[in-house]
Amino acid sequence: MARLPSEGERSALVGFAGQFQLAARIVIAKLGTLEWIHVADPAAGIADDFQFKSGQRRHALQVKWSQLPGMFNWSDLTAGEKDEPGLWTKLAAAWIRLREVSAEPLTVYLCTNNHASTTAATGKTPLATSSADKPRSLAAFLARAFTPVRTMIVDRVQAWSDLAALPEVVQWEPAWTRLRQLSGLSDNDFVLFIRDLELMFGLQPTSPLLRPDEAPDDREVDHLAQTLQNIVADPSRKGRLSRDELLSKLDWVDRLRYRHPHRFPMPMVYVSNEAAREALESAASDLTGGYLALVGPAGSGKSTLLSMISFPGHIVHYYAFVPDSADPLSGRGEADSFFHDLSLALEDTGLRRSGVGTDLRSRQRVLLDLRDQAGVRWEEDGEATVIVIDGLDHIPREQRPTRSLLEELPAPAALPHGVFVVLGTQTVSVVPSAIQATLASEGRTVELPPLTKREVEQLAEAAGLTEWLYPGHIKKLAEASEGHPLALTYVLEELKALEEHEPDAGVRQELASRLLVDASNYGGDIE
Structure with a gap:
C-alpha cells in the first residue's frame, strides 16, 4: 500500500529526533577527547548524519531510528527502492568518499534502534540458500559470520583469500558473495571496508556508543540535540565545528577549563627542607x-x-x-x-x-x-x-x-x-x-621538622644578608626563627628593611643585633 505523505513526514521527524539525540549523547560521552564534529556533510554520502573525531579516529554515522523499534531485515540492508542502490551499497560508497578525504583511521557506523531480524529466511535469498545450520536469519548471520570475520580482520587477517576458506564464510557463502557484489569493491578493499564498518542494532537511546554507567542529564542532551539541529539549519551551512566552537555555542566552555589554578606561589628566597x-x-x-x-x-x-x-x-x-x-x-x-x-x-x-x-x-x-x-x-x-x-x-x-x-x-x-x-x-x-x-x-x-642551621644559613646567603651581618647574627637568626620558615621569612624581611633604609654599616649591624634579640623573645607556636 502507498504510504500517506503525513506518515512519511512523521517517520522523517522521528528519524531526525533519534539522530540528533544519539549525536548529543555521543558528544557528551566523548567530550574529553573530542576534536571536531560535522553534521550534514555532503561529502560523506549516506554516512552524513553525524561525524566526529575522537582521539586519532574519525567516526561517521548513518542513523535509522524508529518511534517503535521493530525488525531490521536482510532486504533493509541490501535492497534499494526503484533505481536507488541499497543501504549496503551506499555505506560502501560513503566509506570510499571518506577515505579519500583523509588517511586517518575511520569507522563507519550503521546505528539503529531496530533489532536484527531473527525470522528464518525463505525462498532463494542469499541467507536461505546458505549451507549454515538453521536458523538462517540476519541476526544469525551477524552473530555467526559477520562479527567473527570482522574480529579476525581487526586481528590482522587482511587477505580475502585467507578468509574465504573459513567456515564462517564457506557456510554463508551466498550472503558474503552478495555483499561483495553490492559493495562494488575489490577483494582487498572489501576486507578493509568490513574492518571499518560497525553495525549497531537494538541501540537504546540512553546508551549509544557510551559506557554503561554514563547517564547525562536529559536537559543537557536536549539542549545539545537542539543545538546540533540549529547548526544544520544555519544558513551559513558551517556543519563542521571544532570542540571549542561547539562548546562556545553550547555555553559549556568552562567544562574543559580548570575552575581554580593549582600553582602554589614560590617565595623569592627558598631552600628545601x-x-x-x-x-x-x-x-x-x-x-x-x-x-x-x-x-x-x-x-x-x-x-x-x-x-x-x-x-x-x-x-x-x-x-x-x-x-x-x-x-x-x-x-x-x-x-x-x-x-x-x-x-x-x-x-x-x-x-x-x-x-x-x-x-x-x-x-x-x-x-x-x-x-x-x-x-x-x-x-x-x-x-x-x-x-x-x-x-x-x-x-x-x-x-x-x-x-x-x-x-x-x-x-x-x-x-x-x-x-x-x-x-x-x-x-x-x-x-x-x-x-x-x-x-x-x-x-x-x-x-615536617624545623629547618637545620645550615638551611637557615643558606636562606640568609640567598637573601644577601651574610655580606654585612656578623657571623654571630646568623646563629641568632637560626635560634630566633627556630627553623620555622614563616618566622624566618618575617625576620629576614625586617633585616632586609634595615639594609634598604640604613646606609651606615655599623648602625645597621647594631640595629640587627637589637632586632634579633627582640625576635628571640618569641617562640613555640607560630601565632
Whole structure:
C-alpha cells in the first residue's frame, strides 16, 4: 500500500529526533577527547548524519531510528527502492568518499534502534540458500559470520583469500558473495571496508556508543540535540565545528577549563627542607601506592615543599588553599570542583577521560575511571601516578562547602597499585578514619621538622644578608626563627628593611643585633 505523505513526514521527524539525540549523547560521552564534529556533510554520502573525531579516529554515522523499534531485515540492508542502490551499497560508497578525504583511521557506523531480524529466511535469498545450520536469519548471520570475520580482520587477517576458506564464510557463502557484489569493491578493499564498518542494532537511546554507567542529564542532551539541529539549519551551512566552537555555542566552555589554578606561589628566597623531602621520597620509593601525608604547623613550608618535591612518575596537584590569590578559599573545598579539576589534571598526564560528567556523581565516575587507568598504566608501563592534595585543614576551619572533598577522598583500599595520594595538612584528624588508620602505618606520615642551621644559613646567603651581618647574627637568626620558615621569612624581611633604609654599616649591624634579640623573645607556636 502507498504510504500517506503525513506518515512519511512523521517517520522523517522521528528519524531526525533519534539522530540528533544519539549525536548529543555521543558528544557528551566523548567530550574529553573530542576534536571536531560535522553534521550534514555532503561529502560523506549516506554516512552524513553525524561525524566526529575522537582521539586519532574519525567516526561517521548513518542513523535509522524508529518511534517503535521493530525488525531490521536482510532486504533493509541490501535492497534499494526503484533505481536507488541499497543501504549496503551506499555505506560502501560513503566509506570510499571518506577515505579519500583523509588517511586517518575511520569507522563507519550503521546505528539503529531496530533489532536484527531473527525470522528464518525463505525462498532463494542469499541467507536461505546458505549451507549454515538453521536458523538462517540476519541476526544469525551477524552473530555467526559477520562479527567473527570482522574480529579476525581487526586481528590482522587482511587477505580475502585467507578468509574465504573459513567456515564462517564457506557456510554463508551466498550472503558474503552478495555483499561483495553490492559493495562494488575489490577483494582487498572489501576486507578493509568490513574492518571499518560497525553495525549497531537494538541501540537504546540512553546508551549509544557510551559506557554503561554514563547517564547525562536529559536537559543537557536536549539542549545539545537542539543545538546540533540549529547548526544544520544555519544558513551559513558551517556543519563542521571544532570542540571549542561547539562548546562556545553550547555555553559549556568552562567544562574543559580548570575552575581554580593549582600553582602554589614560590617565595623569592627558598631552600628545601631536606629531611622532610628525603623522608617523603624514600616512603614513595619503598611503597607501591596508597596514602602518604606531610604534616606540620601553619607556615612550616608544607605547600612549598610539596610543590617542589620530585616523585618518580606523573605528578598532579590540587590545592584547597592558595594564599594571595583572587579566591584563596572560594569553592576549592567543594567535592565537585575537586572531581572536575583533578580529572583535567590526570588527563594532562596522558590518561583519557570518558566524558566530563554533568553532576557530582557523574564527575566522580569520570575521576574513578581515570584512577583505574592510572593503575593499568603502572601495571603495563611501571609509571606511577602521584596525586598531591594540599591545604586540607583550611576546609573545615575556613570554608563551608556544600559537599566537602574530605568526604569524597578515595578509600585506601580503592587505590590501585602505582597510585599515590599525598596529603598536606596541619593535622590528619580532618580526613576519614580509614585514611587516618592507613597513615598511622610506619613510614606513611612525615612530620615536617624545623629547618637545620645550615638551611637557615643558606636562606640568609640567598637573601644577601651574610655580606654585612656578623657571623654571630646568623646563629641568632637560626635560634630566633627556630627553623620555622614563616618566622624566618618575617625576620629576614625586617633585616632586609634595615639594609634598604640604613646606609651606615655599623648602625645597621647594631640595629640587627637589637632586632634579633627582640625576635628571640618569641617562640613555640607560630601565632
